[in-house]
Amino acid sequence: MVARRIDKEDQYVLNLCTKYLARINTDERHSAYGVDAATPRARISESWRFPVVDSHDGNEPDAYEWNDVTFVWHIADLSAPPQSVLLLSTCHRLHEPLPLVRIGDTAYFALTVKLPKATRYRYLFIVDGKLTADPINPQTQTFANGETWSSFFTSAYNQPISFERWEFAILDRLTRHILPFNSTEAQNYLGREGGGGNVGHLYRLDISVGVANFIDKVVAREERHRLYAYKTCLEMLDTILRRRETRAPPEAMEESLFVELYDDMASGASALFEHGWDRSRYSDPADFLKLLRRHAMTGAFAHPKYGGNPGGMAWAYLSEHFTGDNGKTAFDWQRAQEKPLGTSVEYRG
């Protein structure tokens, strides 16, 4: 991949930086549940925003397929700013680092590049000749040789980052049970009117897969503080399910087992603890279920760029399912959304 450099106004970059990076207080107020304890990012706000992944702002016919990604180097000591900051990344030829440019005399070096959506890259900065991972961005990849690189992904990326296959399987089954697309009524509806059973099936499948993907991404970035909850609880849920049904792996288990699991988590049933939920690892199963419910709902109905709701499918479901008095849809989501996802002739995303 060869990233193309994009010119952004200085103001664009400063708008992305000040709130999160500028400060004098050095308390560790941003290490939710200790995930960033003792690192520089514990002292800054929303470190996950960096590098900033934004819609690509251009006139090309395929502009929608791209993102503008802005890398920022924050000068910690303004009295001794580095002479040069370079980006070494798999999004560009690795032997050809790209320079970040200092914005006036501010505390920020920045570089914006155009990259395809649904991709993931790793990078290092070369600061006055020294290689370093990005001290801001918390996403990293560590390799067999012990090297740690910073990494990031662009919009609608759908390869696994946080979870293993078996974890996805449980997530998928549970979120399918939470969301409306698997309900009897939805199935009837989708089977009847959604152009045949196949389409209905597609809806269900793709949305729950999308939602699991959304969760995989949100715990890698915006809500990293929730990764621990998923890792711990999914492992315990796997144990519980296998204890309850020995003949099939979780992904092939009967629906009723997931219904039971949901109910047990909701009520804190004692069977759950007998079958393997360890309170010392995660005290309240209902808390985990609440988290999952929030993420399922958000993932399904957020803009497709967040990785759930592929193609706006969950919106389309609402739009087809709910009709108004005039026989028209009661949720014409497309008219507000950018093309090609939506049909707005004004809003460009």
Next chain:
Amino acid sequence: MRDQFDIVIIGSGAGGAPVAYVHARRKDRSVLVLEKGPLLRTQDEQDGGNLSDFKRDEMFNAGAERIINVPGMTNSGHPFFASHIEPDLNDEPHIFSDLAGNGPRVTIEGYTAQVVGGGTQLYGGVSLRFAETDFSLATFNATRTVPLKGDPTRDALRHVIDWPIAYKNFIPYYEKAERLVGINGTSSGQAKSQNFPFTTPDQYQVPRAPNPISLYAEAGMKACGFDTYRTPLAVITDHHAPSGRKAGDPLVGYVNRYGDPLGYKSSTWVSLLRPTIRKGHDLEVRPNCTVTHLVSNGRKVTEVHYRDESGRERIVRGTYVVVACSAIESVRLMMLSAEHDRTGFGKAIRFEESGSHLGRYFLTHAFGGAEVAIKRHRFDKSISLDSDFATDACAQPAFLDEHGLWAGGAIYNNTSDQCLPITLARTDGSTDLDTFWAGFSGDMAKRGDGIIDWLNKDFGTRLSVSFMANQVPRYDNRIELHPTLDKWGRKSAHIIKDWHPHDGAVMSTLAAVCEDILLAGVPGATRDDISEGSVYGNAVRVANHILGGMRFGETEAESVLDTDCRVWGFENLYVTDGAFMPTSGGGNPTLTIQANAFRVADLIP
């Protein structure tokens, strides 16, 4: 960089921008606006680009969860959800306690938005004038013999003073604000027009057709015998010559809590600041710059200290200094400046002096309403703005007499509320901005078929009617400094407040009227179908209406600002955000903040 201006204005929202607009257009006048938040652009103004920094994206308005990490708070470890232009509560906490001693807790309730345009970027745009009596509630009540409900010790009115300006004299500024900001609505049906007719034609643009669901609200208001009007909304529906904006399709549901990528919503950036800069006037807006304190010499503010976008300390000077950071932050700025220099600035503003009113009579609104799901009909509520119909009926003296209330308020229907799926879930059963998701997440029956049932009942069917009424001013409702430091090492704002029992009476009376409106307007609806309620009992609620704390008045003995909104004790220091209000008015406050800022702008030499 320039460091000397005729006027330095702190904050670019409803209170700051009108002053910038007026003064930058005066001959040979230099104006600087220092704004803490970023300058986010609409689609048509990116340099060489096509896209806006605002998005129709529910993750922008309150997406990811953050965790409160401020030590010593009762809600440390709790989640909060804020938009991209609200502050990080761990960096810049607002701390809340009630008068009974509950707290302290961190809250998002007392912020508007931190961006060029301030709260007007995110607001619903409901732009009501206050009622005539709202300007003189002390006088109005002085001659009444009706006992007030819920005021057993008869202390409800102890701290009420009149505004030192009458509605009549305020009208030209309402008109100016309505014209320059860009508002659609109708004047006929507004009770304010009875004694003082609106101009012909009025200053409003023509509203778009209402969402059909709102017609039930209109019918209900009419059936109750109330005159109605189209709710004035700060969204343009037609070409707006003063700001050079063209109209398009604003009815998209992404209204309240969303910045408008197309600039149809009349934020102070697109309506006042941007056109002034485009015309070439000497107006500079410095975004991402946080003012930390003011320095004075005698009765003059001599320096404005701020942190620039990199966090460096900078100083500018203005012949006049206007503070408009939104009430809590403005009070805090004054107090921090006073702590810097107790004998100078501190004495001049009477910081921590007995009998001082600085930080006192903090106000929001008494609000609430009623809601019903309309059976067998469904509407696309996303094709809408924030509200369609309003009535002034409950601000009229006869109504107040009948119900034993000191003051009333406006009633209007909400149209775009809960029209988007994530917002519907996030606000389901939540009681304030701090409890987003708390209802849905824990409502375990909402799953699969349960969600379908819920959506069948609630999606595109819910009609709510709200009231926005005066809150009783209390000396004890106040803003102080809290030792918790923000990211600049400055003490935080501590908001201490509670409702007066008479607020409870106001709220239950008006909530009952809202219920009556729905009962009368929605065929087949019974009282059992309608839920009604208010924020009484939930003291943390501010709901973005951040008012009082430096009220204006006729004498120094009763106020912090003089009638011109100049700080008593200073020659060149003015306050133009919502802090000036001695009573909070019976309606959403922004139009009145803007109108008053236009008024003050004319008074600054």
